[in-house]
Amino acid sequence: MRARYPTLFAAFTGAAAAPAVANAAELTVNVEIPRLDVAEYHRPYVALWIEGPDQAAVKTLAVWYDVKKPKHEGATWLKDMRTWWRKAGRSLNLPADGVSGPTKAPGKHQVSFGAAQMNGIGPGQYSLVVEAAREVGGREVVRVPFAWPAKGGPKSASASGSSELGAVVVTAKP
Numbered sequence: 001m002r003a004r005y006p007t008l009f010a011a012f013t014g015a016a017a018a019p020a021v022a023n024a025a026e027l028t029v030n031v032e033i034p035r036l037d038v039a040e041y042h043r044p045y046v047a048l049w050i051e052g053p054d055q056a057a058v059k060t061l062a063v064w065y066d067v068k069k070p071k072h073e074g075a076t077w078l079k080d081m082r083t084w085w086r087k088a089g090r091s092l093n094l095p096a097d098g099v100s101g102p103t104k105a106p107g108k109h110q111v112s113f114g115a116a117q118m119n120g121i122g123p124g125q126y127s128l129v130v131e132a133a134r135e136v137g138g139r140e141v142v143r144v145p146f147a148w149p150a151k152g153g154p155k156s157a158s159a160s161g162s163s164e165l166g167a168v169v170v171t172a173k174p
Contacts (some may be wrong), residue, residue: 024074025100026173027113028057029061031130032166035106036137044164045077047084048111051127051143057088059112059121062103080133083141087111121148132164140164
């Protein structure tokens with residue numbers, strides 16, 4: 001009888017591992033924050049979220065803001081990212097574990113979202129939306145369409161901002 005339990009355990013763990021492989025899809029986002037030649041430069045607040053075909057917010061993936069200000073004062077200016085704030089931000093309880101992060105310096109930044117972060121995103125056509133707003137600066141929104149999950153290998157799409165954001169590249173991997 002004891003010999004059956006390891007076999008049963010192996011059968012259960014093998015069955016449980018199969019969906020994990022099927023759900024190994026990943027979304028990688030590259031965001032460029034341009035270096036601006038201005039008298040007073042502040043790092044932008046940036047939100048990354050997914051919208052459905054109807055442009056309704058499906059899920060906030062990341063919010064980069066001044067998380068170190070005392071008494072969460074950095075959250076005060078999140079509403080300056082007006083599009084994200086109206087669609088998803090005002091209902092999000094920040095700081096949010098796995099979503100909130102510090103502002104980024106000018107340069108190229110890459111973030112990846114695996115099965116855990118993409119949980120609840122069903123198959124279909126979406127847009128990855130990036131919004132940046134900067135104190136004593138401007139505000140910009142960039143949308144990049146993508147299909148989830150990717151079929152037949154990694155698929156990339158890109159768009160570019162004209163002032164507060166540079167290139168935004170989205171790569172969906174099966």
